[in-house]
Amino acid sequence: MSSTQNVVVLSKPHCPYCDMARALLDKMGVDYTTRTLGKDLTREEVFELAPQARTFPQIIINNQVIGGYNQLNTYIENTGFNGTGYTL
Numbered sequence: 001m002s003s004t005q006n007v008v009v010l011s012k013p014h015c016p017y018c019d020m021a022r023a024l025l026d027k028m029g030v031d032y033t034t035r036t037l038g039k040d041l042t043r044e045e046v047f048e049l050a051p052q053a054r055t056f057p058q059i060i061i062n063n064q065v066i067g068g069y070n071q072l073n074t075y076i077e078n079t080g081f082n083g084t085g086y087t088l
Contacts, residue, residue: 005030005061005062005081005083006060006061006062006063007025007030007031007032007033007059007060007061007083008032008033008034008035008049008059008060008061009021009022009025009032009033009034009035009057009058009059009060010035010037010041010046010049010050010053010056010057010058010059010060011034011035011036011037011056011057012036012037012038012056012057013036013037013038013039015056015057017055017056017057017068017069018056018057018069020069021057021059021068021069021072022034022057024069024072024073025083028076028082028083029083030082030083031083037056046058049065050065052065053065055068056068057069059071059072059075061075061081
């Protein structure tokens with residue numbers, strides 16, 4: 001039985017890749033939380049959550065930093081992630 005995954009998108013304003021990551025998750029029907037730099041997230045909090053972060057977005061699934069938009073696509077392809085569990 002699948003359980004819902006905890007997905008967080010660390011974003012910043014005017015970020016095309018952030019928009020693309022959210023659009024992909026929306027298309028997949030994944031429930032996620034967006035935290036936006038300067039709105040509800042400080043730079044220090046970004047580095048606490050994703051210490052290696054150098055770009056936006058940063059996608060975190062079940063407290064595991066996946067990386068940016070391209071890494072999210074790779075993660076989905078490699079794991080079968082579907083938002084409620086894994087199909088592989």
